[in-house]
Amino acid sequence: MSVFADSALSKLEAEQRLFNPVFKGPTGVAGRYGFRGELALKFAPKFADEARPPEILAEQVMLVAESGKPTIPFLCCYLLSFEYLRPLVEALGDVIDEHGKYVLFCNNIDLSTRYTVPYGGATFYVLPIDEATAYNELLDLLYIERNDLKKLDTGSRLDRIYETARNFIETFPAISFEEGLKRMGPVRNPNENRPV
Template sequence: MMTSIESTAFGRLEAEGRLLKPAHKGTTHHAGRFGFRGEIAITLEPLLTLEAVFAAAQDGDAALSFVAGSLSSFKQLPALAESLGASVKPDGKYYIYVGDLDRASRYQISFGGVSLYVLPIDDTSVYNELIELFYLDKLKMKKYDTAEKIDTIVDAGLKYDTSYEVISYEDGLKRL
């Protein structure tokens, strides 16, 4: 049976008009997985987006299992957490690249019991950052279709188990 967007955590985001510029919005090669590559609107007025998003959810799960994307500013994290709300869960994996973080900064910051990996982004893409972070084979990745790229990144991201310095959002603001 085909997984529909309505049966995943993407259903609410779609209904609210938050899934923008999709390069992929549909099932992947993994049974029951729905994937998205594009932008997620954090606020609609004014428009603020999580850019270069890779995200996935399982059929019947009310929360996204994986999200990766970039924000231009650390100060946008609370708005992101608020907009995702119940669409994220404590055991999900969320990688947020932030443009104004110092290059050596790597943090875990919790919002409402949900931990985000907050990482700096160089003048590269989220895609390239994820390939490097998860030690994926860039040459193999080039041969994959978008759904297979999403699956490979999500599978690696869900297995990724490292700890970064755990700080509060307020502590992060002081370090900018």
């Protein structure tokens, strides 16, 4: 039996896309489920049943879904490159729609820019990120005070973030996915400058 019962997250769980969970299960609201961790976007080829890590991941993922509803109403994550929007949409498939709030923090877009990108039947808020975490950047975007979340468990924090995000309305300049590819910068090596 899926941890996520009859919610849209059960599809991602069945496809083994949910990696390294920090949180996975029911939130503080009845019939609502959440996930925090990583999302596999592109799997590595398998050789002789050898389990290999995914080739492309969405990191720092926050997802919310509700029982009996076919789509995910909220997603936030970090993408190393804007171009990973394509495999993200392919991985999510029909569990995203035009009504969801989907926030992507991308490492290789200009730090002075923010966009909305219609793609795959959904609209994505695309924002830059440098050294901060997607979680902290999202709290700043939604004007959520960190002190208000300190006493809450992870599931209840997801509830608060989702409930604030679904009322978030902002008009960033709209660009196409193709235009975003032209504007994005080089993909940095995430392991550079790390001590050995």
